Amino acid sequence: MADGQSIKVLGISGSLRRGSFNSAALRAAQELAPAGMAVEIYQGLRDIPPYDDDLRQGQGFPTPAADLRARIKAADALLIVTPEYNYSVPGVLKNAIDWASRPPEQPFDGKPIAIMGASPGALGTARAQYHLRQIFVFLNGMVLNRPEVMIAQAGGRFDAEGRLTDAKTREFVGALLVALKEWTERLRR
Ligand SMILES: Cc1cc2nc3c(=O)[nH]c(=O)nc-3n(C[C@H](O)[C@H](O)[C@H](O)COP(=O)(O)O)c2cc1C
DSSP: OOOTEEEEEEEEEEEOOTTHHHHHHHHHHHHHOTTTTTEOOOOGGOOOOOOHHHHHHHOOOOHHHHHHHHHHHHHHHEEEEEOOTTTTTOOOHHHHHHHTSSSSSSSTTEEEEEEEOOSSSSSTTHHHHHHHHHHHTTTTTTEEOSSSEEEEEEETTTTTTOBBBOOHHHHHHHHHHHHHHHHHHHHOO
């Protein structure tokens, strides 16, 4: 991000499901990004193999994992949209983070990160989000504290085409992106 250039955000949804609320929330974030910010949606989660340290040590990073690492490195900031599975982060998302996190030059170090999530339940992925924050303590990701965007009862907030229709939720998502922009600029100074 050189002065005057748009902030590049890599958006990662932790769901592989076609009708995913979290992927839908990420698409809404892409639309709601403020001027001076562009959100690219990561599409490679399904291609990342199960983590195997023998593979990494023997043959190096598999191409999908190397690609994810390069995308994270190239991004000015990350937006991670996580479902909640059994009170935590889905395995596919954790697996991708595990691959990306291995040396050399682990790409989360110092990276501005915003987190949000959507669930049909009442807590809107709160527990998964706090686990994700804990993961980034170890990886020294610079996770934005506030606003926290926990989209509860998601079934009523998206239409059948996966568009985020709830006005209040759109406002929250927009506010998160504005805060991520300021956070990214602040960390650059
Ligand atoms: C294995 C599994 C575990 C789940 N555990 C939780 C949970 O702990 N809390 C919660 O609110 N929803 C839970 N759910 C429901 C998910 O929030 C729901 O399936 C949601 O739609 C997943 O996100 P997506 O729409 O982006 O795929 C679980 C779903 C699955 C498949």
